[in-house]
Every structure is written in C-alpha cells, then in structure tokens.
Amino acid sequence: RVHCPRWGAPLQSVHRLPGRLRFEGGFLPGALREAGVEIHICNFNMGLPLGAKPHGMRYVLQLHDLFQLTHINHHGSRLKEKVYRTSDQLSIGHSIKVADRIWTPSQYTADEVVKRFPGAKDKVRVLPNLVSGFVGEPADISELNLPARYWLAVGTREPRKNIPWLVGAWQAARQRSQQVPELVLVGAREHLPEPLQSLAGLHFLSDLTDAQLHAVYQHAERLWQPSYAEGFGLPVIEALSVGTSVAVASGSALDEITPAQSPRFSPTDTQALTGLMVSLASQAPEDSQQMKAWAGRYADEAYRERLYALLEELR
Incomplete structure (x- = not known):
C-alpha cells in the first residue's frame, strides 16, 4: 500500500525547503503512525520526521555521503549555496540525532560521519550499495x-x-x-x-x-x-x-x-x-x-x- 500526501510537487523541486518541511513535519509523522510502520528507512541522506518519534518505531537513516556539507556543490548562486548548506547541516544533523541506526555504503563514509558527528559512533553500520548489474542484452550502439x-x-x-x-x-x-x-x-x-x-x-x-x-x-x-x-x-x-x-x-x-x-x-x-x-x-x-x-x-x-x-x- 502506498501512502502519499494530497498535494503534489514538481520533481525538480522536491528538495526545496517549504515542501520538505510540509512533508517531513506535516505529513510523514501521521502517515507513519497510521500505517503502523515499525521500521522507517529514509534513504535521502536526511529527512527523518520532525517531532516526537512514535513509541516502538525505529528510524534508519541511509547516509550515502556528507559531501553536501564538506564539498562545493552546484546550486546556481552563492546565496542558494549558503541557504542549502545551512539547511542541509540542520537536516542531516537532526536525522543523525534521531536515527536508531545509520547505514552507510562504505567504511569511508562511516568514518566521515563519526569524524563530524562523534555522538553517532555506536549507531553507524556499513551496508554497501546494491548493484544488480544490467538486465538483458546490450544495445547496438x-x-x-x-x-x-x-x-x-x-x-x-x-x-x-x-x-x-x-x-x-x-x-x-x-x-x-x-x-x-x-x-x-x-x-x-x-x-x-x-x-x-x-x-x-x-x-x-x-x-x-x-x-x-x-x-x-x-x-x-x-x-x-x-x-x-x-x-x-x-x-x-x-x-x-x-x-x-x-x-x-x-x-x-x-x-x-x-x-x-x-x-x-x-x-x-x-x-x-x-x-x-x-x-x-x-x-x-x-x-x-x-x-x-x-x-x-x-x-x-x-x-x-x-x-x-x-x-x-x-x-
């Protein structure tokens, strides 16, 4: 069964702050409770629900890397870069704090997480990415x-x-x-x-x-x-x-x-x-x-x- 908010969002804008706050704070907590979810896995580097965690529910954060915080990324302007750097720091920090487990795709990322967020040391586990390979025959190119x-x-x-x-x-x-x-x-x-x-x-x-x-x-x-x-x-x-x-x-x-x-x-x-x-x-x-x-x-x-x-x- 799929649980979706009643509103839509353009694909290229799902990362923008107003929509994210509405989803993570307004929709997600209630939807998880209503669905009776026991383990919520967030694979977005951030984005675990805002507010109190429901009793008995476990949160898992899949954290692919910390490059949003440690490296220069393309955002179109210096102002956007500063805004996103600040919001990413807050959102990733929140998700790391409330997560019961943090799964990273490599030991390198795990070490970087612990280096920047020492309090998360006991929650970090390595889960290398799934790469199923290509299905079917290669095309004529x-x-x-x-x-x-x-x-x-x-x-x-x-x-x-x-x-x-x-x-x-x-x-x-x-x-x-x-x-x-x-x-x-x-x-x-x-x-x-x-x-x-x-x-x-x-x-x-x-x-x-x-x-x-x-x-x-x-x-x-x-x-x-x-x-x-x-x-x-x-x-x-x-x-x-x-x-x-x-x-x-x-x-x-x-x-x-x-x-x-x-x-x-x-x-x-x-x-x-x-x-x-x-x-x-x-x-x-x-x-x-x-x-x-x-x-x-x-x-x-x-x-x-x-x-x-x-x-x-x-x-």
Whole structure:
C-alpha cells in the first residue's frame, strides 16, 4: 500500500525547503503512525520526521555521503549555496540525532560521519550499495559513432568528480603516445571548461538508455574514476559487472570497492596519472572474469544477506 500526501510537487523541486518541511513535519509523522510502520528507512541522506518519534518505531537513516556539507556543490548562486548548506547541516544533523541506526555504503563514509558527528559512533553500520548489474542484452550502439578503442568516464557535473583534471592528463598522455585511446565522457559537454570541450578524440554522451549504457561500458577498454571524494562509486561496479577494467583515484571509498589488482592513482598528481595512462595504453586489460566475480560482491544475494542481518539487529 502506498501512502502519499494530497498535494503534489514538481520533481525538480522536491528538495526545496517549504515542501520538505510540509512533508517531513506535516505529513510523514501521521502517515507513519497510521500505517503502523515499525521500521522507517529514509534513504535521502536526511529527512527523518520532525517531532516526537512514535513509541516502538525505529528510524534508519541511509547516509550515502556528507559531501553536501564538506564539498562545493552546484546550486546556481552563492546565496542558494549558503541557504542549502545551512539547511542541509540542520537536516542531516537532526536525522543523525534521531536515527536508531545509520547505514552507510562504505567504511569511508562511516568514518566521515563519526569524524563530524562523534555522538553517532555506536549507531553507524556499513551496508554497501546494491548493484544488480544490467538486465538483458546490450544495445547496438553503432549509431553513436564511437571509436574502436576508447576509455570511459561516467559523471561530469560535480567538481569532486575531477573530470577536467582527468581530461587534462589524458590530453598530455595523447601527446606523448599514439597508443592512448580516445576518451568518452557520459555527461554534458558544458560541465567542462570551454578550452577542453572540443579536444580531438574527446566524445560526450548523454540521455542513454540502460541497454546503451550497458554496451558503452562493455565496449570500453577501461573505466577511469578520478574523483577525489566518493561515498561509493557506482560506475566502478557497473563497469566491473560487464568485465571492463577500471583505474581509480585513491583516498576515498573507491579504495574499498575496487579490486586490489586494479591501477590506482593520486587525484592530484597530474604527471603520475599521465605516465600511468601512457603505460596502460599498451597493456592488456585485467582478466574480465575476475572483474565480474568482484562485482558479484555487490549483487542481489550479497546485499540481501547484509540487509537481513542489519534488520535483525533492530528487533
């Protein structure tokens, strides 16, 4: 059974404060009581109900990361950035305080939560994200006109994704070796500085279907994930699930979710990354079956076992 408020909200505005306060303070507490919910799981980083918690009800907060508080995010203006930073601090702080358990997708995020909110230490548990993999066959992507050999990066919007830096290192590597493949970015061209938007060998893709994305991952020679901060790193597991090799930046949750044999690099050392790219361009990818086996750690059965154990803990 679905319980919904009587009012609607545009999809792009559900995060705005008036609507959130109306939902979290005006609708949610009563709806949970009426539904007889015993365990309420909020997967929004924040948003647990305002007001007194009903007797016998347990709250779980799924906290993916704290980047809303610790990193610069796109909000359109400095005023919006300040308003959202303040409201996020209050809302996340409230949800952490009232939660009976806090589930994070990585030990990295768990450590960051405890560092910023020491009082939550005994409530934090790690529940890695579920990555079921792609369903069905990959699409025919011949109409995308991708090169025969290419490297891939997924996600370009947030500064922490570090994509302009990756593109700069890739450009330098291309100047050093003709073996370095072309680069495909899944994201918007305008997320890159203008001088980088029209580089030879750089391709942009957006609005892909799941079947197309499946094929783009599968045909890639390697996925590069240069983020200097990640709470999990979904593209890494998606690439591994189809047997595609990866190379990741060190220093965040990417260290946890990536096979030990996969290349790693500092997210700030351009010269070292350029050298790594030149080296990997002429090497065979890692064994695809090993990559798929690693991705299985985050598939349905493994996730189900972890989830059941955490739910049992709340009895």
